[in-house]
Amino acid sequence: QVQLVESGGGLVQAGGSLRLSCAASGRTFSSYPMGWFRQAPGKERELVAAIRPRGGTTYYADSVKGRFTISRDNAKNAVYLQINSLKPEDTAVYYCNANPPIARYWGQGTQVTVSS
Numbered sequence: 001q002v003q004l005v006e007s008g009g010g011l012v013q014a015g016g017s018l019r020l021s022c023a024a025s026g027r028t029f030s031s032y033p034m035g036w037f038r039q040a041p042g043k044e045r046e047l048v049a050a051i052r053p054r055g056g057t058t059y060y061a062d063s064v065k066g067r068f069t070i071s072r073d074n075a076k077n078a079v080y081l082q083i084n085s086l087k088p089e090d091t092a093v094y095y096c097n098a099n100p101p102i103a104r105y106w107g108q109g110t111q112v113t114v115s116s
Contacts (some may be wrong), residue, residue, distance in 0.1 A: 002026035002105055004096050009110030012086055020081040020110060022096030030074035035099030036081045038092035039109075049081060050099045063089075086114045 008020040020036070035050040049070035050059040058070055069082040079096050093109035 004105050004107040006094060006096055006107055006110040009094060009112045011113045011115065014086060014088055014114055014116050016086050017084045018112060020094055022079040024077040028077055029098065032098040034072060034079045035097060036070060037095045037097060040092040047099065088114045088116045090114050
């Protein structure tokens with residue numbers, strides 16, 4: 001069974017940092033472009049960061065550029081998201097998935113809540 005399990009979220013004050021992790025099991029994702037997505041209450045899920053299979057090329061949404069850093073460790077079948085200078089508008093459930101996403105691989109996500 002393929003699973004993507006996100007962790008590392010929490011409640012932080014504005015300006016703080018978090019490092020999110022995504023552990024994949026059941027298959028290797030080393031050949032897949034991967035992404036971090038987030039869904040805030042009442043909003044659609046959006047792609048915030050993506051990384052090519054070998055990690056050389058990344059993409060960031062304008063709203064997170066300069067504050068978020070995506071990385072991956074193919075040997076560990078894992079993807080990470082370093083989030084700095086958190087803002088209240090970053091509050092959301094964060095998910096990882098292939099990019100473009102594969103519907104059956106959505107996990108539970110990890111909640112990030114930023115207090116002002």
